Amino acid sequence: MLPKIMKQGFWTAFLYILPALLIIILFIVYPSFNTIRLSFLDERGEQPAYTTCREGGECWGIFENYRYALTNPDMRIALRNNALWILLMVPFTVIMGLLIAQLADKVKYEPVAKALIFMPVSISFIGAGVIWRFVYHIQTGDNPQIGLLNGILVAFNQDPVAWMSNRSVNNYALMVVGVWLWAGFCMTILSAALKGVSKEVLEAARVDGANEFQVFFRIMLPIIFPTVLVVTTTMVINILKIFDIVFVMTNGNFGTEVIANRMFQLIVTNTGRSMAIAVVLVILTIPVMIFNVYRFRKQEQER
C-alpha cells in the first residue's frame, strides 16, 4: 500500500503526529486517569474517600463514592431511568427510523420528507427542550391552555395533564422528545444501508411472487442487520450519556433523574461522588463497546 520510495525517518512522521498526539494525551488520556483518581477522593478531591464514611453507617472504604453512585436512592432512580430509556426509547427510535427510511424510499418527495425528519439533529438539545416544554405546558386554573398537547386534550373536554411533573407520564414524555431528536439520525443511516441492498436480489424476489412485507422482512432486514446493530449500539451509548434534554426540561425532578445529570449536579458540591458517577457511566458503556468491536472484527474476518 505504501509506496516504498517514500520512506523517511521516524522524526518526520513524529512531527506530523505530534500536535494531535499532544492534545489527545492532554485532553483525553490525562483527564481520564485523573477522573478515576478523583473518584477515590472526597468531595474536594483532597482526602481519600474513606474519610467521608460516617460512624455506624455502611462504608466501602476507598470505594465510598461508588457506594453512593450505586446505592443512593437518587442514583437508583437515575439508573432505573436510563435503563428505561434504553429498553423503550432505543428500539422505538430505531424502528421509527427504519420505518420512515423504507416508506420514504417509495415516494417522490423523499428528500424533503427525510430532511424534515432529520432536521431536529441541527437543533441544540437545549433548543429542543424549549420547544417541547412549550408543547407540554400546562396552564393551571381556568386559564386557556397554551401548550399544544393540553390544548388538544381540553378541546376534547379532557382534563389537562401535567406532562412534566406527573410521575406516571413524565419519563415517557421525555422519551418522546428523544425519539423526535434521534429518529432522523437512525433514519439517515438505515436509509443509506437500505439503498445499498442489491436491486437484483429484490427484483428476483418480487418476480418470484413475494409481496412488499416479505421482501422487507425476509430479505432487506437480514441484509442490513449489521447496520441496524451499529445504529442500535450507537443509540444505547448516546442514551447512557443523555443529559441536556433532562436538564432543561425537568432538571431531573419528579423522578426523571438520569446518570449524567446527577454527575453534573454534583460536580462542584461533591467532586468525588461526581467522578465516581462518571466512571460508572463509562463502565456501563464498556459492554456495548466490546460488542461493537467484536462485531467489527467478525466482519473483517468475513471479508
Place this chain on the structure above:
Amino acid sequence: MKPFSRLNKIFKKLPVNLAIIIMCVMWVIPTLGLFVTSFRDRREVRNSGWWTVFGIGVEEVESGVEPYQEYCASCHGDDGRGVEGVDLFSEETIQNYPRANRLFIYLREPIEGEPHVRDPQLPENPSDALEIINPIYNYLTEVEEEKGWLNRFSFSNYADALVGYKGTETYLQDCQENPDQTRYDCNVLSDLTKPGGMGRAFINTLLVTIPATLLPILFAAFAAYAFAWLDFKGRQWLFAILVGLQIIPLQMTLVPIARLYVSLGMQDTFLGIWLFHTGFGLPYAIYLMRNFIGSLPKELFESAYIDGASHWSSFWKIALPLATPAIASLGIFQFIWVWNDFLVATIFLPTSPVLTVQITNLIDPRGQNWHILTGAAFLSFIVPMAVFFGFQRYFVRGMLAGSIKG
C-alpha cells in the same frame, strides 16, 4: 393509459403517502409552534394557544360575546366605551390585568358602595364566577379594531431576546416610552452586544465555534497524512488507540481539565474552550481524515516524490486539496456539534455565555416569559439549521463514514 389504472396507482400508494405525510407533520409541528409563537405579542402568548393564529379554537374567543353582552354591555356598551373615560377594549385597560383572575379580583371591588357587576351579579363562588369571566376576558383581549393575523405580528420578542430584556413590558416599548431609563441605551449597536442578551451570546458562539472547528481539522489532517502515507514503527496500533479513544465520554474529561485550567489561570477563557473541543473532536476527526486521505491513489504521491516533492509540499499541494470533501464533512459536523453544545460551554465559559447557555439564563422559573424564550430559541437555531440545510450532503456523509457496515 386506462383511466382507472391511474386512480388505482394513486390508491395503492395512498397508505404510504399518508403515513409519511402524517409523520412529517408530527415532526414539524412542535418547531412550527415555537416559530409562530415567537412572532406573537406577549400577552397573546399567555392567553391563547399559538394555533389560534390559524383560526383553530377561536370559538373560545367568540363565545365571550354573549357573557359580555349579559354582564358588561348594559353599562359599558357594545363597543366598550359606554362609560366615560373607560375603553374596555383598549390596550391600556387590558394591560392592568395580565390574567383573568386579576380581572376577577378587581371586579369584586365595589364601586360607590355598589357591586361592580350588578345586573345580573357575578356568582359568589369564585370558580363559577371565573367560568363567566374567562370567556369575557378572552373576548376583551382578542377583539380589536382591525382583527387579522397581521395584527399582532411583532418582532418585539426577538428584540427582547437579543437584548436580554428582563422588564415587564417589551424592550421596544420601553425605549419608546422612557428613553431615559438607564438599563438600556436604546441605541441599536450597543444594546445588541449587551452581556445579558442573545446578541452578545451569538457573537460568543461564533468566537467559540469557528476556531473549535478549524483547529481539529488542521491537526487531524496532519496526523491523518502521517498515518496514511508515512511508514513508521507502531503506526497501526497507535492509530487504533487514538481512534479508540472516541469512546471516552465528555464526562470523564470535564472536571480534571477544569481544575487544570483553574490552576493555570485559564478558566473561563476562550483558548481553554477551543483546546477542549479540539481535544474531544480529534479522535473522530483523525479517523475520518485518515480514511479519506488513505484512499487517494498512491500514484499521485509517487509521481510527486519522483518529481522531487517533499512530504511537506505533497501534504499541502496534493493531500489537503483533494481531501476537501472529508474536510467539508468534518467541518460541518464539528461546527454543528460545537454550536449546539451546552455542557462544555457552561462549565468552561460561564461569563461569556454562548447561545445555548444564554437560553437557560433567560428561563424564568415562574414560566412568565415564553415569548422571549421562543425568540431566543429561534435565534440559536438559525445558523445551524442554515448550515444543515445548505450542506446536508456533507453532514450525512460525515455521519455515515463510521456507520455503514455490511
